[in-house]
Ligand SMILES: Nc1ncnc2c1ncn2[C@@H]1O[C@H](COP(=O)(O)OP(=O)(O)OP(=O)(O)O)[C@@H](O)[C@H]1O
């Protein structure tokens with residue numbers, strides 16, 4: 632199942648992310664795809680807010696994983712762009728994916744084999760014509776994620 636949303640500024644992207652966060656269950660994973668500067672970390676900021684996390688979300692580019700335990704569910708924010716330097720095995724990523732928290736992964740393509748089969752895939756694409764416009768495609772893989780996306784769809788119809 633797929634859903635496509637167009638956002639016209641950062642605030643709209645964050646609002647969409649917060650809506651999704653409110654519907655998250657323990658153990659779920661979101662894979663964020665898109666070029667440098669597409670808005671993956673911006674999305675994560677809105678998502679964190681939706682989980683009730685008020686701490687500032689910093690891009691984990693150098694640390695690879697940042698943990699936020701203050702919200703409704705623990706948030707594990709990963710940015711695996713620089714993983715090549717570290718190697719995937721020592722990271723113990725599966726421990727995060729198997730946890731009761733929620734994982735949001737930027738540049739997951741670096742460790743394709745280690746990612747959960749079931750997930751919500753979110754692709755963010757910039758627009759050539761408008762600096763602030765993004766096309767956000769959400770694809771659910773697995774029953775739980777389809778139910779989640781159905782819920783988000785319903786809410787947007789209201
Ligand atoms: N509609 C929009 N949605 C999201 N971000 C937007 C939008 N319009 C403009 N922006 C801007 O685009 C930038 C996105 O940067 P961000 O760090 O979120 O990208 P990223 O995908 O995480 O990049 P990286 O791959 O380097 O981690 C921010 O400066 C944000 O303000």
Ligand SMILES: [Mg+2]
Nearest residue numbers: 671672690737
């Ligand atoms: Mg980022």
